[in-house]
Each structure stands twice: as structure tokens, then as C-alpha cells.
Amino acid sequence: MRMTEARTPRRRTGKADPETDEAIYRAILRAIMEGKLKAGTKLVENPLARIFKVSRERIRKVLHRLGAERRLEMIPNRGARVPRPTLDDVRSVYEAHRVLEAGVLVQLIRVLDDKLLTRLDAHLAEERAAANRADRANSVRLSGAFHLHLVDALGNADLSRFLRDLLSRSSVMVSVYEPATQSICAVDEHGAIVDALRARDVARAIDVSREHFLHVEARLRLEKDASASEDLAAIFGHGSDRQSGAVRLHRKSPDRRGTRASLQHPESR
């Protein structure tokens, strides 16, 4: 019973140095969601292949997957870029989130227990602490996590995935239509939702949630144009043996940084 292990199947693309598809996918997706890749940034295949030290085809596959998920904009023969959400997109995403959360609250009343309420309270405390520290990055993250908590409490993978999709897109929007100073979600409004849940008052919970999203949406304002060049190597943090320093993409329109991105044509013409 000798197992034929004598083949020495040297893993060409093993987990040694070159990253696997999933790792590359997650790296790019995270960069988009964290706002490191700003809207309008062009993702060119060859530089990315060099950065991740994989072949171009690997990058291509990941880019196409992201494009199919509408997280990248794929223009035939012109490559992939981070989409610039329009104001209608913003409205659509927030409306979708609002509608979804209304349904979630209806169902949540049925599965609500003290343990969940305790967890939500703990989360609110975290949010308040971050807000008091003026820790904006964590505030934004925790604000999204609150709504994620609500959905995850239902234990439905499809609903959770849908909300995650919405949140990932709103992250990009935050980086584009950035509110001036305030945090994205007011902690008190989150607290009001939990209060209504504790009172098992569905109608009030839905109302509070609805008002909350309308506030958030109203806070978003058109701010800055982010079509400048990006240092991809720095974003993806491959600084260990980054061969030639920063790999920069082409600077397409050097002087297009308007004070206000008035949703001008995405193509300079």
C-alpha cells in the first residue's frame, strides 16, 4: 500500500509567493471598499500583474469577476476602472438599504431575544466610544457594522450577502461624496432603533430606521473629484520586494481635478 508520493508535484503557483485568485480578489475589493482605490481609478492589467507577481491572465480573471459583480466598470477594449457612482446610484443604494432594513425589522421582531439586545447594546457602546474619540475611520466602519448586525441576526446568508453588497457600494460613495465633518451614521439614531426593538414596536422601528437613512442620504454631498493617478503598489502594500518603487498608471488628465466634481463626462473629450 505504497502511496505514490514520489511524484514531487512542485506547486508552481503554490501559496509561496504568488497570491491565489481569492487573495487578489479580496485585496482589490478591500481596496475599493476602504476607499483606497478612488472612483475613476483605472486598473491596468500589466501593472497589477507585476504588483501581485502573477501572470496577466490571473489579474484578468479577477477583474472580470469584479466587473460581473458591478464593482468595477468594464469598458470593452478600454479596461477596468472603479466606477464613479452617480447621485442616482447613491439614492438607489440607500433606498434599497432602507427597504431591506424595513423587512429585516419585521422579521427581527420574531426572533428577538435578550442576548441579541445585549449584543446590540455592546455595539452601540463601541460606536459611542469611537464617536467620542473622533475616530472617524472606525465610526464609519462601525456604523455599517450595526446594520450588518441586524441582518446577520436573522441568520440568512442571502440577505447578509445582499446587504454587504450594498455597503460595499456605499463605501465608495462615501469616498466620493464625502460629508464635511460629521460621522456617517448618528449613533443616537441607531440607539433609537434598538429602543424600538426592545419595546417590540415594529412600526416605530421602521419609522426610525427610515428617517435615519433619509438623514444619512441627505448628509452626503458632492465633494471631490478623484480621478487622479494612483500608486497601486502602495495601495496594495507590496513593499517588501517591490521591484521598482511605485508603479504608476498613466496620468490621463493632469488638470481635471475640479473643485467640485459636477458629474462631468467620465471621459475627457
Next chain:
Amino acid sequence: MRMTEARTPRRRTGKADPETDEAIYRAILRAIMEGKLKAGTKLVENPLARIFKVSRERIRKVLHRLGAERRLEMIPNRGARVPRPTLDDVRSVYEAHRVLEAGVLVQLIRVLDDKLLTRLDAHLAEERAAANRADRANSVRLSGAFHLHLVDALGNADLSRFLRDLLSRSSVMVSVYEPATQSICAVDEHGAIVDALRARDVARAIDVSREHFLHVEARLRLEKDASASEDLAAIFGHGSDRQSGAVRLHRKSPDRRGTRASLQHPESR
């Protein structure tokens, strides 16, 4: 070089002869949603490439896209197959649909007008007609279309896309866990939802919708094993002019007792 010279009319002639990626994608997706491709069917790249008369790489790209959308199950080094939903998947999809529709109804009350009610009434009449004709195929289709109408009335592309995703998965489930005789959605229950909407009674609409989904879910029962062979050429309808016979995939017995592949087209390579 003048670019207006006559080029070889191989490509860029629109979608004339070789099907474009989108066409192949839609063809396969439609086959899945209509239940022509049953759960467990293995989608082998080379036969598909011959059927659609495109290169294998084209098929591969489409298959990967479908896999990223969770509409196909991609097993590494083993190819793609139509996923067999588990009973938990069924529960998850119907619960997601139920939760989403609750939120939709909350919002729908605000945008409700007579024109929409009229359209819904017309749709109900269509459904009843199909049910009376015992036209099961159309009944199933119209049942899904009813819920799509509700979401589409909100005019939110994200919500509509999410529901379409859910419906596409429940279509596969219907083909697997097929109810014995009845139609999937009772038309009367749809009518009750419209009645509640007409009365602007949100709570009742949500209740009726919820009960409706629970009924539908309860009706689904485990029935048959659908891993039999599939005639892909017939499904995709590419056999009229040139293909003399059916290109069959491996014929696999339901109990995995594999006979030799009965390929009617010899592998000339």
C-alpha cells in the same frame, strides 16, 4: 494604412455569426432559470464550445462569470455544474424573499397609485387565465412575475436585481423539489396582497405575503434525482441547420454507475 479597407469579416460584425459573450451567458442562464438545465447537470467546456461554435475560452469566461454569481457550482479541476440546492437553501431563498417583500410593501404603500393597481389587476387576470388553462409553465412564470411587478414598481434597480437573483435560484429549486400537482403560487393569495394594498393596509399586506411564502415553501417537497444526462444541443437549440445529431454529454446513471461516454460526435483532435 487606410482603415476603411475591407477587412476580413471575422469579427466586429455585431453579433452575427459567432455569438457574443452576453448571448451565451443569457442562453445558459435562461436554460437554468427555465429548468431546462436541471440541478446536477455537468457543463463541460468542450461540448459547449462546439454547440455555440465558439472557442473554449469564451465558454470558460461565461462559466466563470456564472460561477461568481453563484448560479453555477465551480469545483476546482472538476468543472462546472448546476448546483443542487439543499433544503436549507430553499428555506434561505424563500425567507429572503419574504423579508424583502415585507420591506417592499412598506415602501410600496407610499408610491401606490391607481395605475399600479390596475396593472396588478391585469396581471392577476393573466395568472388566473393561465391557471384555468392548467398552463403550468406559464403559471410558474407569471407567479414569479407578480412579485417582480411589486419590486419593479419601486423603480429601484438594486432591489429588482436582488429579487431576480432570488427568483432565478428558486426556479432551479422548483425543478428539483417539484410539487406534485398544484401550481407554485396560489393566485388567490396574490389577489389578497393586492386587496390589502388597495386598502392601504400595510400590516395586512405583510401578513398575507408572509403566509403566502410560508405556504409556497411548505408545498415544496423532495422529489426526484435530476442528475441524468442532458441533451445540451437540444436545450440551446443549435441543432437545426448543421448539427445532424444530438451532442450528448456523459450519460451518468442516477446512482453514479457510469457507463462509457457515448459521444456521438467523435473527438477529432
Next chain:
DNA sequence: GCCGTGCCAAATGTGCACATTTCTTTATTT
């Protein structure tokens, strides 16, 4: 001086060939 046209470089899309993995079949041993 401005605009249209034609060429060049770069980036993307596609086909092909090969490597790798898995499944099937067959033969050999206990």
C-alpha cells in the same frame, strides 16, 4: 490658427499549446 487625417504605441481580447489534476479501467496480488 484650427481642424481633420493618418500613423504609432499601448492596452486589451483571443486562440493555442502544455501542465496538472481527476476519473476510469485494467491487471495483479492475496
Next chain:
DNA sequence: AAATAAAGAAATGTGCACATTTGGCACGGC
């Protein structure tokens, strides 16, 4: 005779090379 392992076949995954398209740039005409 049954079980197991080795060999062979088939299907998938990947890298490479080439074709095609696009955008920029320069030159010349109006």
C-alpha cells in the same frame, strides 16, 4: 473473487504569443 494500485484518458487551469482596438501625436490642408 475482491480489493488495490498503476496506467491511461479526459477535462480543466495557465502561460504565451499574436491580433485587434483605442488613444495620442504630428503633419498638412483650409
